[in-house]
Amino acid sequence: MKFSAKEDIAAPIASVFAVLEDFDVVERAAMRRGVEVSRQDSDSGAAQGTHWTARFDFRGKPRESSIALSSVSAPETLVFDATTGGLGSQVQLDLVALNPALTRLSMTAELKPHTLAARLMVQSLRLAKGSVEKRFRARFGDAARLIEARAKGLS
Helix, strand or coil: CEEEEEEEECCCHHHHHHHHCCHHHHHHHHHHCCCEEEECCCCCCCCCCCEEEEEEEECCEEEEEEEEEEEEECCCEEEEEEEECCEEEEEEEEEEEEECCEEEEEEEEEEEECCHHHHHHHHHHHHCHHHHHHHHHHHHHHHHHHHHHHHHHHC
16 A cells, blocks of 8 residues: 655755755654654765664554665655564655745555565455545655755755
8 A cells, every 4th residue: 555745845956955854853753652663874975775663552452563764865765664573664755846936745655465464454454445545745855854854054
């Protein structure tokens, strides 16, 4: 199952990419929301193979997720692969410079169930796809506005 969204950000592509690769900020934001995040390598930059472990509660049960940066093509693309239980996912962030001061950020998330329980969860998401996509796009829009504010501070 795939979800996608795109937003235009009023900032240069290099500034937007710099905000996206600032993983310390993302880690702190996740921790504020109750997610226990631990980075498995010491490098602070965006390098292929960067790996995190995240622990969180979902639907009343503790879950653990393994997240890896599987591909980087600065300043255009970041691809993350994650596994949580029997559910795999891939998130791709693409940047396109529309002009020197405007960047289009596109995000594609694909869920890949590997177990029966994960297939049932994805099937329930398919049944409510309209409302799930609406929430996904709204959250992505909010994130894009935060990225824009931080990128303007960098440029």
